[in-house]
Amino acid sequence: MARSTRWPSPRRLGRGQRSAKACSTCSTPESCEPAMTAPMTARFYDGLHPVAHIVTVKATPAELAATMPDGRVVVRWPTAEIEVVSDAEHEPHALLVCARQPGTRLAIEDEALRQSLAELGGNLARATGRRPRIAPALGGVAAALAITVGVMAFAAEKLPNVVAPFVPYVWQRSLGDSVVTAMTSDMRxxxxxxxxxxxxxxxxxxQDASSYRRRIDVSVVQNPIVNxxxxxxxxxxxxSGLIDxxxxxxxVAGVIAHEVGHVVHHHSMKGLLRAYGFDMVLKLVTGGYSSDVATLGGAGGVLLALRHSRDAEREADQTALELMDKVGMRADGLSTFFGKLLEMQNKQAPGDKGKAPGNGSTKPRDAAEEAGIxxxxxxxxxxLEATKRPATGAPALSAQEWQALRAICR
Structure with a gap:
């Protein structure tokens, strides 16, 4: 737990000072506002490493702050700019993001904290899944409404899977180009x-071994993240971090084959349709809106929409192995890559090696497992276990090709 700290009165900070420090990382919590919510724990992801950090969260009507166990304040977000990007009504957590710290997120499972945040109003009203009770006299209406919403939700979830493969290629390409520009414009x-x-x-x-009949293009950008x-x-x-x-x-071939699997099954198009709806995507690609991805809430929002479901990830893993088998390529790289992610996850501060946050377990940590649902x-x-394959088959690249790929950013 974070050390006990007396937070000063908000009268010591002017509005201009709070605005200037919004979404910044503080060295000490003494410059932050007093909490209106009781301090509770949450998981913080910095967007750079597959590690969940346990933090203490406090919030006021003006801002939310998250403090590491060593006292560092890693998050200070204006309350009005926080977005809840998860379905808190149906999932046992609230996933919070702020556009001023792209890639970072807070995962809050404690219902009391979620309720306290929701009471602050604005976007945070979606932080809790609680809903007011419906009077018994309205029970019949509520049941009918629930059935209608259920049917609509089922259609919204399943229709993208049916429609996505039939979206005209030129529309998909236009949308994909806009996404790439928005997400990599500041990268070399x-x-x-x-x-x-x-x-x-x-x-x-x-691609030749797959059922996808269009050319799949690739671009490499300089970024240390393994992705x-x-x-x-x-x-x-x-x-470039993946190659390095x-x-x-x-x-590299295992990860690339996995991404080709996403292309083969149109997972990205399905995700955008599911997140933004048919009408929004149609208007974007046909000129009804600006072709700028900002129409969809910016690159951060699009990246969240491109997150794949558990089933989609498993499907892409399986397709990757099948494609590598078809071309006679060595297929053990995907599982060894997952092993490397686990190794990265288990690198912790001295004295905490091998322990999951807060439970003293010696079981190796796993970022996805820590987050649960x-x-x-x-x-x-x-x-890793599902994709294990023997180290047999032809090399994905020759020694000369591998050296050329390693030097692609030089």
């Missing part, structure tokens, strides 16, 4: 020809 593009050719040749082999993702229209974005941290071409990805250990 890595374009050394030899590395680009080696990576594209790998993707072409996997890659697919967007509508058959486009893959690979962060991979122990060999088999791991909050995470849309199956726990990494589960995926």
């Amino acid at each position: 593009k890595c374009t050394r020809p030899e590395g680009q050719q080696a990576l594209q040749a790998l993707i072409d082999r996997l 890659a993702f697919a967007v509508p229209g058959g486009r893959l974005i690979v962060f 941290k991979a122990s060999g071409p088999a791991e 909050l995470s849309t990805h199956p726990p990494t250990r589960e995926r």
Whole structure:
């Protein structure tokens, strides 16, 4: 738990001072406002590492602050700018984000804290799943409404799966290009020809073995995060951190094959349709709105919409293994990559190695498992076991191609 600290009266800080420090990281909590909610714990994700940090959360009508056990304030968000991006009514958590700290998020499961946040009003009203009781006389109406909403929810969940493969390719490509521009405009593009050719040749082999009949293009951007993702229209974005941290071409090929699996099953298009609805996406790609992704709430909102369900991740894993088997490629890299993620997760501060937050367990930590239902990805250990394959088959890249890919950003 965070150390006990006496927070000063808000009269010591002017409005201009609070605004200037909004969403900043403080060295000490003495500059923050007094809490209106009782201090409770939540999980903080910094957007750079697959690690959940236990923090103490306090909130006022003006801002929310999250404090690490060592006293550092890692979050100070204006209450009016906080968004609840999870379905708190049906999920046992509230997932909070702030546009001023892209990539970071707070996961709050404590119902008392969620209720306290909801009472602050505004966007935070969605932080709790509690709803007022309906009078017995309205029971029949409520039941009919519940059935109607259930049918609509079922349609909203299932229709994208049916419709997404039939969205015209030119529309998907236009939307995908807008997403890529919004999410990577401030990153340097890595374009050394030899590395680009080696990576594209790998993707072409996997695409030829799949049922996806369009060309799948790839771009590499300089970013230390270990990541890659697919967007509508058959486009893959690979962060240089993935290439730098991979122990060999088999791991890169495993992740790339997984992303090709998302393309084959149109998972990204399904996610955008499910998140924003048919009308919004249709207007965006046909000119009814500006083609800027800002129409959909900015790159951060789109990235959240591109999160895949647990079933979609499993489907992409299975498709990746099938494609690598079809082309006779070594297929053990996907499981070894998951093992590397676990290893990264288990690197903790001295004295805490091997322990999950707060329970003293020596079981290796797992970012997805810690988040439980909050995470849309199956726990990494589960995926590691499901994707284990022998180290047999042809190399994904030759030694020369691998060196060229490693140098693609130089």
